[in-house]
Amino acid sequence: MALITYKTALNNPIFEIIASVADELKVDCYVIGGFVRDYFLKRDIKKDIDIVVIGNGIELAEQVALKLPNTPTVKVFKNFGTAMFRFQEFEIEFVGARKESYSEESRNPTVESGSLEDDQQRRDFTINAMAFSLNKRDYGMLLDPFNGMLHLEQRCIKTPLNPDITYSDDPLRMLRAIRFAAQLNFEIHPTSFEAIQRNSYRLSIISGERIVEELHKILETQKPSIGLLLLDQASLLDLILPEVSSLKGVEDIEGQRHKDNFYHTFEVVDNIAQKTEDVWLRWAALLHDIGKAPTKKFNKKLGWTFHGHEFIGSKMVYHLFKRLHMPLNNKMKLVQKLVLLSSRPIVLSGEVTDSAVRRLIYDAGDDIESLMLLCEADITTKNPNRYKVYHNNFEIVRKKIKEVEERDHVRNFQPPISGELIMDTFNLKPCKEIGIIKEAIKEAILEGEIPNEFEAAYKFMLYKAKEIGLGN
Numbered sequence: 001m002a003l004i005t006y007k008t009a010l011n012n013p014i015f016e017i018i019a020s021v022a023d024e025l026k027v028d029c030y031v032i033g034g035f036v037r038d039y040f041l042k043r044d045i046k047k048d049i050d051i052v053v054i055g056n057g058i059e060l061a062e063q064v065a066l067k068l069p070n071t072p073t074v075k076v077f078k079n080f081g082t083a084m085f086r087f088q089e090f091e092i093e094f095v096g097a098r099k100e101s102y103s104e105e106s107r108n109p110t111v112e113s114g115s116l117e118d119d120q121q122r123r124d125f126t127i128n129a130m131a132f133s134l135n136k137r138d139y140g141m142l143l144d145p146f147n148g149m150l151h152l153e154q155r156c157i158k159t160p161l162n163p164d165i166t167y168s169d170d171p172l173r174m175l176r177a178i179r180f181a182a183q184l185n186f187e188i189h190p191t192s193f194e195a196i197q198r199n200s201y202r203l204s205i206i207s208g209e210r211i212v213e214e215l216h217k218i219l220e221t222q223k224p225s226i227g228l229l230l231l232d233q234a235s236l237l238d239l240i241l242p243e244v245s246s247l248k249g250v251e252d253i254e255g256q257r258h259k260d261n262f263y264h265t266f267e268v269v270d271n272i273a274q275k276t277e278d279v280w281l282r283w284a285a286l287l288h289d290i291g292k293a294p295t296k297k298f299n300k301k302l303g304w305t306f307h308g309h310e311f312i313g314s315k316m317v318y319h320l321f322k323r324l325h326m327p328l329n330n331k332m333k334l335v336q337k338l339v340l341l342s343s344r345p346i347v348l349s350g351e352v353t354d355s356a357v358r359r360l361i362y363d364a365g366d367d368i369e370s371l372m373l374l375c376e377a378d379i380t381t382k383n384p385n386r387y388k389v390y391h392n393n394f395e396i397v398r399k400k401i402k403e404v405e406e407r408d409h410v411r412n413f414q415p416p417i418s419g420e421l422i423m424d425t426f427n428l429k430p431c432k433e434i435g436i437i438k439e440a441i442k443e444a445i446l447e448g449e450i451p452n453e454f455e456a457a458y459k460f461m462l463y464k465a466k467e468i469g470l471g472n
Contacts, residue, residue: 007140019134027055030131048091057094058083124173157188163195171202175214182227200235208325219282225266246293271377284338314340345375357404415441416454
């Protein structure tokens with residue numbers, strides 16, 4: 001066991017206070033996990049600090065809080081034997097050292113008190129099992145029984161125990177292994193990766209919420225395709241996102257092929273990740289082509305077609321979000337909208353008419369810029385000339401959008417004529433004719449037949465009403 005002093009890692013006064021209180025209570029305690037790992041990686045130090053106590057973690061937390069200014073509120077979780085409080089920018093959690101044993105059906109372990117090494121070996125990876133001592137006799141010493149430092153230097157993800165046991169006990173660790181590999185640009189040890197492949201079926205006991213939490217972290221990395229490809233290679237992607245997995249492969253009929261939409265999708269996600277940190281736009285990039293698998297057809301004259309894939313894909317987004325217990329709220333609706341409209345600016349780039357641009361602005365609303373980001377990310381051609389042409393076309397579309405928006409003000413617009421005004425003008429009660437007139441006014445504005453102004457819309461209302469048999 002390595003014993004090297006790293007007191008400089010513990011230069012925040014909170015550690016000295018914890019050490020002092022632990023000494024008064026005659027218990028040993030240690031900083032463990034992500035704080036230690038990120039110190040050696042020279043990453044921004046994690047704002048959550050895990051303290052493992054050889055004894056009662058709740059009591060230590062409560063006594064430490066009493067020593068701090070403004071006595072922070074201690075949240076106690078008796079079922080888990082943990083307590084936490086916020087101090088300065090930190091969230092500090094205390095837990096008694098423990099052993100764990102698992103049943104086949106659940107990732108919730110049976111827990112009993114244990115030693116520091118018991119606690120370290122229950123950790124997911126060796127790089128997360130390192131600990132700094134907060135005890136007077138060896139303050140700042142690194143305790144690293146599973147060679148976490150060596151694996152940091154090797155940039156390797158490895159489990160403290162037999163990986164089959166680690167991943168079968170808590171299958172969420174399989175996703176965490178891939179997420180850490182993606183975040184840190186590490187390799188998963190071959191033995192460990194093979195164990196993930198063998199135990200992939202165990203993911204079925206993990207809740208959608210916990211799976212999505214890890215997916216978000218993978219999508220938030222600088223190059224999300226690293227984690228997404230690992231999910232696929234580990235036989236996990238098909239269990240989590242079969243809609244994406246089903247895009248894989250290229251068919252060839254009569255010498256006609258289509259592009260591999262699976263790898264193309266990952267390129268699009270990487271492209272949009274260079275432009276935005278918004279995870280929901282990255283979700284839109286990941287899902288923008290999922291409608292292509294169910295709509296793929298071969299036509300002898302046209303070749304491979306994917307007619308209506310945007311519409312089908314936007315419908316699939318709802319079912320995917322629901323299955324994974326993701327929020328069925330405005331974030332989902334944004335992803336649906338972007339998937340639905342994902343081909344519109346591309347179609348526009350051939351011939352940019354004012355009416356087509358007005359409709360695009362009207363349909364996209366405040367999400368027009370997000371849509372353009374997605375469509376530009378969708379350019380994955382390796383031909384430099386085509387790449388330049390496509391981007392130049394999008395610049396033309398962007399200029400046209402700005403020009404039309406400044407002139408016609410159609411973003412999120414409501415027709416100048418309300419249903420109430422139509423009812424008052426023609427002495428009507430609620431009826432289908434009101435909707436017909438309102439829709440006709442909206443279409444006339446979008447087509448550029450009339451300006452988006454009250455007087456022109458009012459005249460058009462009178463004309464349309466006469467056409468359908470209302471008024472004089």
